[in-house]
Amino acid sequence: MPLFAIAYPMIDPVALQIGPIAIRWYALAYIAGLLLGWWLAKRICAKDALWGATPRLKPLDIDDLIVWVAFGVILGGRIGYVLFYDLPHYVASPLEALEVWHGGMSFHGGFLGAAVALSLFARLKKLPLMPVFDVAAAVTPIGLFFxxxxxxxxxxxxxxxxxxxxxxxxxxxxxxPRHPSQLYQATLEGVVLFVLVQVLVRRGALKRPGLVTGAFVAGYGLARIVGEFFREPDAQLGFLAGGLTMGMLLSLPMVAIGLAVVVIASKRPANG
Known part of the structure; x- marks a missing residue:
């Protein structure tokens, strides 16, 4: 053990208290991620040079899309946590699954929930699916960072x-003393992944539908697996077979699927 450790900054989880109403940093993180993602997505959709002949959302479509994504992330994140991380507990106490204020969200569940929301939105608007996914993938690391x-x-x-x-x-x-693994993950899943997808967007990846999506999915999977080597496993699950964690097991398919999508998209000729 080290002779000393860096002092953990004791920040009140409640950012603002107004009478009985408590506004938490966690809620503000969701809001910041959604608002900044909405702003950047509108800018990306407005730039013709990034898309070429690829059909895409109009900037005004993003105003509606953000609502669909928000519901997909929240519902999927909660359902994913219940199913993947603590199912026996919630089977015994099913009403507690509704108590989201006690915490418990899963990225992988939120990812699946957002994917369903994006698919339904594209179908409703009669838009091609992959460009819708690409826009979402280009801005999602912002929310992951916060x-x-x-x-x-x-x-x-x-x-x-x-x-x-x-x-x-x-x-x-x-x-x-422990690894501040949340900061490692903020760097890998937020900063590094954001730079990766933005470089791809600027280099014309949106002209090959699916390329940005595949890079994001594979990139997140790899970043999460690396982060899991430093993160303490969830107490109710611990280490699984082979010393793996639930986060690793859920991320491995993302790497495989993401790489497959990248290969398929790369073989397509650029649209314009």
């Missing part, structure tokens, strides 16, 4: 015990 920062503020989803000089003692993690 979400992981909120995890850090809440002192949750902390890392494994370590002796690195930048280890922290988390309030709910016992007396041992």
């Amino acid at each position: 979400g992981r920062i909120a995890n850090f503020i809440n002192g949750e989803l902390f890392g494994r015990v370590t002796d690195v000089p930048w280890a922290m003692v988390f309030p709910n993690g016992g007396p041992d």
